Amino acid sequence: MVKIHSSEITPEHVYLTRRQLMKGIGALALGSLALTACAPAAAPDMPPTPATDAKSPVAQPTAYASSTSEKLTSYDDITHYNNYYEFSQDKAPVAEMAKNFKTRPWTVEVGGFVNNPSTYAIDDLLKKYPQQERIYRLRCVEGWSMVIPWTGFPLAALLKDADPTSQARYVRFQSIMSPAQMPGQQDNYFKWPYIEGLRLDEAMNDLTLMVTGLYGKPLPNQDGAPVRVAVPWKYGFKSAKAIVKIDLVAEQPVSLWMNAAPDEYGFYSNVNPERPHPRWSQTTERRIGETGRIKTLKFNGYADEVAHLYDGMDLIVNY
Ligand SMILES: Nc1nc2c(c(=O)[nH]1)N[C@H]1C(S)=C(S)[C@@H](COP(=O)(O)O)O[C@H]1N2
Numbered sequence: 001m002v003k004i005h006s007s008e009i010t011p012e013h014v015y016l017t018r019r020q021l022m023k024g025i026g027a028l029a030l031g032s033l034a035l036t037a038c039a040p041a042a043a044p045d046m047p048p049t050p051a052t053d054a055k056s057p058v059a060q061p062t063a064y065a066s067s068t069s070e071k072l073t074s075y076d077d078i079t080h081y082n083n084y085y086e087f088s089q090d091k092a093p094v095a096e097m098a099k100n101f102k103t104r105p106w107t108v109e110v111g112g113f114v115n116n117p118s119t120y121a122i123d124d125l126l127k128k129y130p131q132q133e134r135i136y137r138l139r140c141v142e143g144w145s146m147v148i149p150w151t152g153f154p155l156a157a158l159l160k161d162a163d164p165t166s167q168a169r170y171v172r173f174q175s176i177m178s179p180a181q182m183p184g185q186q187d188n189y190f191k192w193p194y195i196e197g198l199r200l201d202e203a204m205n206d207l208t209l210m211v212t213g214l215y216g217k218p219l220p221n222q223d224g225a226p227v228r229v230a231v232p233w234k235y236g237f238k239s240a241k242a243i244v245k246i247d248l249v250a251e252q253p254v255s256l257w258m259n260a261a262p263d264e265y266g267f268y269s270n271v272n273p274e275r276p277h278p279r280w281s282q283t284t285e286r287r288i289g290e291t292g293r294i295k296t297l298k299f300n301g302y303a304d305e306v307a308h309l310y311d312g313m314d315l316i317v318n319y
């Protein structure tokens with residue numbers, strides 16, 4: 001993938017115009033789906049339809065890609081308000097600190113309980129899986145949120161090719177370990193590398209995205225280049241950045257945050273206004289770039305897509 005200069009970043013108004021066009025094209029085939037910030041997702045009046053053949057340099061629109069009428073968070077906020085503890089516990093310095101992070105060469109190893117383990121060079125991975133645009137809300141456990149136009153491909157596609165065996169019950173994500181480049185990894189305050197995990201059915205859900213770009217451009221380093229995951233119905237920390245290894249495992253993985261503060265951060269970490277964080281309420285959130293607070297929705301507004309995964313589970317106990 002080519003290096004981009006900041007002058008090549010699509011200005012937001014250009015991007016938005018193009019998106020409106022794409023949305024128009026998508027809407028013809030899909031019917032319009034409207035989700036708003038403060039109301040639960042209006043039930044789509046038709047099931048998600050496969051991508052249309054609309055030609056776009058960004059991606060093919062899908063039902064999800066066009067599924068929000070919410071205002072996008074600005075490129076500047078998405079790339080300068082970052083949680084990335086390998087670099088810093090402060091958000092603002094991350095962009096500058098991550099500027100020279102090396103994302104090539106890069107490999108992603110897919111293994112564990114699979115019939116077809118493989119190690120992909122990142123550019124082969126990008127070529128193999130067609131990129132789509134998905135506009136998702138991102139809700140951080142700290143009580144703020146953004147609306148981000150990601151590009152990427154469903155993790156399910158990668159997992160199907162890996163062909164999990166019957167022993168595979170969870171997916172474990174491992175982020176890069178590179179203390180020379182990442183000052184946050186130079187002490188043992190956290191147990192590095194960053195580990196996250198999903199149950200296999202969560203990982204296979206169509207919403208779970210391998211993210212390789214945003215605003216139609218390659219993923220900026222501070223947002224997890226060259227590849228991160230986006231799991232939009234869970235708190236942001238479940239969406240690990242700079243992934244180097246994906247393992248299918250039998251046991252529930254222990255994440256970095258479960259290790260650091262087990263009472264505060266559980267394995268599931270579904271966005272849930274009914275379960276307060278031990279130190280703050282989760283009933284509202286601040287949309288970055290906007291004033292005031294809006295209501296936090298269960299599963300971050302994606303209940304129609306994912307609530308069935310938790311039938312019969314107590315999500316207060318299984319936080
Ligand atoms: N490897 C790694 N992944 C990570 C984090 C991190 O510190 N390290 N922070 C998480 C948190 S808390 C959030 S809210 C999101 C932030 O993603 P963004 O900076 O692209 O908005 O990334 C998540 N993924």
Ligand SMILES: [Mo]
Binds near residue numbers: 083139140
């Ligand atoms: Mo977060």
